Amino acid sequence: xxxxxxxxxxxxxxxxxxxxxxxxxxxxxxxxxxxxxxxxxxxxxxxxxxxxxxxxxxxxxxxxxxxxxxxxxxxxxxxxxxxxxxxxxxxxxxxxxxxxxxxxxxxxxxxxxxxxxxxxxxxxxxxxxxxxxxxxxxxxxxxxxxxxxxxxxxxxxxxxxxxxxxxxxxxxxxxxxxxxxxxxxxxxxxxxxxxxxxxxxxxxxxxxxxxxxxxxxxxxxxxxxxxxxxxxxxxxxxxxxxxxxxxxxxxxxxxxxxxxxxxxxxxxxxxxxxxxxxxxxxxxxxxxxxxxxxxxxxxxxxxxxxxxxxxxxxxxxxxxxxxxxxxxxxxxxxxxxxxxxxxxxxxxxx
Numbered sequence: 001x002x003x004x005x006x007x008x009x010x011x012x013x014x015x016x017x018x019x020x021x022x023x024x025x026x027x028x029x030x031x032x033x034x035x036x037x038x039x040x041x042x043x044x045x046x047x048x049x050x051x052x053x054x055x056x057x058x059x060x061x062x063x064x065x066x067x068x069x070x071x072x073x074x075x076x077x078x079x080x081x082x083x084x085x086x087x088x089x090x091x092x093x094x095x096x097x098x099x100x101x102x103x104x105x106x107x108x109x110x111x112x113x114x115x116x117x118x119x120x121x122x123x124x125x126x127x128x129x130x131x132x133x134x135x136x137x138x139x140x141x142x143x144x145x146x147x148x149x150x151x152x153x154x155x156x157x158x159x160x161x162x163x164x165x166x167x168x169x170x171x172x173x174x175x176x177x178x179x180x181x182x183x184x185x186x187x188x189x190x191x192x193x194x195x196x197x198x199x200x201x202x203x204x205x206x207x208x209x210x211x212x213x214x215x216x217x218x219x220x221x222x223x224x225x226x227x228x229x230x231x232x233x234x235x236x237x238x239x240x241x242x243x244x245x246x247x248x249x250x251x252x253x254x255x256x257x258x259x260x261x262x263x264x265x266x267x268x269x270x271x272x273x274x275x276x277x278x279x280x281x282x283x284x285x286x287x288x289x290x291x292x293x294x295x296x297x298x299x300x301x302x303x304x305x306x307x308x309x310x311x312x313x314x315x316x317x318x319x320x321x322x323x324x325x326x327x328x329x330x331x332x333x334x335x336x337x338x339x340x341x342x343x344x345x346x347x348x349x350x
Contacts, residue, residue: 002027073115188240191332204236220274220275231273248317265311
């Protein structure tokens with residue numbers, strides 16, 4: 001009998017790819033999303049890509065801050081596990097409006113945990129972030145690195161991790177995996193789902209926007225770092241690899257008695273400079289991305305990448321896709337959907 005998994009925020013960038021991966025591995029998936037940061041069109045395309053598994057995918061429009069909705073969902077379906085993505089995710093916005101972030105990211109998590117506890121669902125995979133490490137004291141960053149977030153967004157991730165650690169301390173039946181991932185990029189190889197980002201906070205959506213003519217240029221902050229080409233180094237990971245990491249984490253909660261609360265880094269274990277990513281996208285698209293070289297931004301770390309040994313050993317997972325794969329898949333999504341999910345008025349025809 002197929003197992004049921006609830007995916008919160010499952011219409012978003014990482015959530016949609018993970019939901020598809022779970023379907024492909026035989027799970028039934030229920031997505032709950034308030035569509036604040038995502039589009040319902042993503043769900044329709046997920047159904048399309050799911051093929052003969054499409055009936056195993058369900059969508060519910062709902063907000064985790066509404067306990068009654070969660071209570072009803074858990075009462076109607078017996079879930080094996082929950083994968084929790086739902087959150088606001090923009091660092092700059094969190095600095096400008098921290099209360100909004102604590103409301104969505106923390107209050108929503110408390111409600112979800114209450115509903116899970118009430119209905120006896122005690123297996124959870126949480127979408128955390130490398131932002132919990134702050135500016136790294138050492139690289140590669142392993143899971144024992146001190147936690148020190150430098151934004152309200154990052155602090156909500158630490159608070160949520162602490163909530164789950166406390167929850168397990170109070171009830172040893174809980175099995176919780178905290179996935180701290182680095183810089184997700186790329187898209188589904190079909191080009192049908194990808195990152196539909198309205199706010200351009202991350203590198204690759206900016207690169208994509210400049211290539212498509214939506215923005216005049218890309219600002220590259222800092223060209224005098226002690227790196228191969230003077231620009232910052234980050235650990236970019238393909239969203240498809242990331243999705244498989246979540247499947248491995250769900251299996252870990254199912255198979256490991258006494259798991260407790262365990263954190264794993266999901267990254268490639270190697271760094272790529274900003275300009276290397278830009279040039280990779282240019283090669284994939286055949287387009288020139290106009291860049292403007294400017295000074296360093298305060299607080300930017302020179303180099304950040306993950307130590308991935310623990311995840312590889314304990315989850316049986318390893319990132320496989322290359323920077324070339326990331327850029328080619330990102331361009332396929334961008335070129336087919338220059339305005340994201342609003343490119344074609346498909347929803348109006350449904």
